[in-house]
Amino acid sequence: MGAGHAVAALLTALILGTLGAVAWAAGGLSVLTEWDWRALRFTLWQAALSATLSAALAVPVARALARRRFRGRGLLVTLLGAPFILPVIVAIMGLIAIFGRNGLVNDSLRGIGLPEMSIYGWQGVILAHVFFNLPLSVRLILQGWQAVPAERFRLAASLDFGPRDIARHLERPMLRNVLPGVWLAVFLVCLTSFTVALALGGGPGATTVELAIYQAFRFDFDLGRAATLGLVQIALSVGALLLARRIAVPAGFGTGMDATGAPPGPGGWRRGADALVIALAAGFLLAPLLSVTASGLPRVGALPADVWSAALRSIVMAVTSAALTITACLVLALAVARGAGRWVEAAGMLPLVASPLVLGTGLFILLRDLATPQQMALPVTVAINAAMALPFGLRALIPAAQALQADYGQLAASLDLKGLARLRLLVLPRLARPLGFAGGLAAALAMGDLGVITLFAGDQPTLPLKLYQLMNSYRMEDAAAASVLLMALSFALFWLFDRGGRMDA
C-alpha cells in the first residue's frame, strides 16, 4: 500500500503544486482583456454547440446501427472508436482536404454556383469537434440502445408496435437517460480544446481559453495573464466536473458490441433512410482520412530527414510516457483494490481538473530558474502526456484490479504469495490485457499530442509539431505524407501495446 500512497502523493503534488504556481503567478482578473473574455464566452458557446450537434446527429446513426445488420457493421462500429487515438492534427489535415478551399465540398459548391464555405473560423472549430465527437456519441448511444433488453423489443413486436410506438415507449425513455451524459462527455472534451482552435480558429471569434493561454504565453510573454487564464480554465473544468457528478458520464471505449437478438428493424422508407444515414456518417468520418492517405501515402518515402528524426523523437517520448502511465496506473489501481481509500483514486483522476496548457504554464513557472524552455520541452511534454492519460488507464485498470483482488486475493494470501513473486506470477499475467490497453491509449495519445510542446517549441519538434510547421509553411504535400506517417505510428503503437497484453490469452 505504501507505493500507492507515494504515487498518489507525487501526482497530487505535481498537479496541485503546478496549479498552485499558476495561481501564485496569476495577476487577478483585472489583467484579462476584452479579448480574453471573448475567449471564455467562445469556449463555452462552441463546447455547447459541438455537444448539441454531436449528440443530435448521433441519434439517427446509432438507431440505424442498432436495428440494422449488414456486412462491415462490426468494422464500422470498431472504427467509431478510432478517433479517440487519431492525432487531432491529422484529422485537421483530412478536414482541410475535404472542406478546405480546394476540397471536394467547395469544388461542388462552386460547380453549382453557390458561395464557398471557409474551414477557418468558428465553423471549422465546430466541424472538427463534431468529426471527433460524433463517433464517440454514436458509440455511447449505441450502448444505450443495446442495453435495452431484446425481450422488450420482442414484446413490442408481439404487441404489434409500429416504429412510432417503439420510439415512444422504448427509445425515448432510453435516450432521456443516455443523452445528458453523452452531451456532457462531449462538452467536457471541447472545453479544453486546443489543437483544433490553434489550427482552424484563432481569430477574435474563434479563440478558446486554452489557445488564449498559448497566445499570452508565447506571443505576449505575459506570464501573469497566461496564469490568470489558466485559473479561468481550471474553474471551467472544475465546474463541468461538478456538473458531471450529477450526471453519469459513460465511458466510450473498450466495450463489446454484440448482436442483441432483437427483431429486425422496420422496412419501407425507414430502411432507405437508415442506409443513407449510415452512408453519410461513414463518409463524413472516412473521406477526410482516405483523402489524406491517398495524397500522402505515395510520398512518405520522400519525406525529409528532419521529419523522420521528429518521428523517432516522438516514438521515444510516446513509449516513455506510456511506461510512466502504466506504472502509475498499476500501482494506483492495486492500492485502490486493496482498499487504500478514496483519495488515492481521486488523485489518479486529478489530471481531469487540469488542462495540458495550464500544467505546461505551471511547470514552466516552477522550473524556469532551473532549465531553459528548450531543455524542459521534451521532459515536460512526456510528464504531462503521462498524467493526462492516467484517468483513462485507471478506468480500465481499477475494475480489473478489484476483480483480481476479490477472486484471487485470498488464495494468494493463503499461499503466502506476496511481493515481487505476486507481481510476476499473479498481477502481471492477470492484468496484462487492461495494462496493454492502457499503455496503448497512453502511447497513442502521447504520439499524436500537439499541446504543451507548442509552448516550448524549439529546435527539437515532435512529429505532430513538425507536421503543424509544414502546414504553416504551405508544404502541403509533405504535410499529407507526414500525416500518414503520424497516423500509422499512432495506430501501430496502440496495436502493439494492446496486442502485447493479449499475447498470453
Place this chain on the structure above:
Amino acid sequence: MLEFRDILLRQGDFALAADFTLPQGRYAVIGASGSGKSTLLSLVGGFLAPDRGRLAWDGQDITGMVPGRRPVSMLFQHHNLFPHLTVAQNVGMGLRPDLRLDWAQKDRVAQVLAQVGLSGTAARRPGALSGGQQSRVALARVLLRARPLLLLDEPFAALGPALKSEMLDLLSAIVADTGATVLMVTHDPADARAFAPQTVLVEDGRAHAPRPTGPLLDDPPPGLRAYLG
C-alpha cells in the same frame, strides 16, 4: 489442537462468538445460511481478525499471524487455482510461492500429481480440465503443503454427487496420510455423517463446541431442524 479462547468477532449487526477446543480429528461445520460458517473459517484462516479473544494452535498463539504463515491450508468455494498458471505451477506454489523450484521439488510435484491421479496433466491449464480434475489439483497442493490444519469452505459444492463423494474419499486418504485436523463447512448432512465424526454447530451468533455428528443430526436443535427441513 485448535483453541478458540473467548473469541468474539463483530461485522456490523452480525457477531460470532466461539470458546472451545478442537483436538486433532475431523469436524463438520454446519448451520443455516448466513449463520457464520464461512466467517468461522475465515477467522481460522487469518482473513478476519477477532475483536476479542485469542486463537491458538498446539498452544502457540496465532491470532496475529498472516494467512500464508499459519499452519493452515484452505480450500475456498471458488477460485482455488490460478487459471493462467499450469497445473504443475499451481501445485508447486504449495512448496515455494515464487515457484523457484529445484529438481527434487519438481519431482515432489510430479509425485503428488500422480498420487491424486493426474499424471500427464502437469503442463495443462486448469481451464482445460474438468471440474473434478480441478478439485484434484487443489487437493494435490494441500497434500504438498502438508499443513496440520485443513479448512474446507464447501470446495466441492459445485460437483455432482458421485464426484463429490470421490473427492471426499481422496480427501480422507490424504488426511489419513498427513494426520491433519480438518474443518469442513457443509450444508449436506450426508457429507457430515460420511466424513466427520464430530460437528461444530454454528447458530445464533455462536459456534458451539463439537458434538458427535450422528446424534446431533438425528435430533437437531430447532434452528438447525428448520434449516435441514
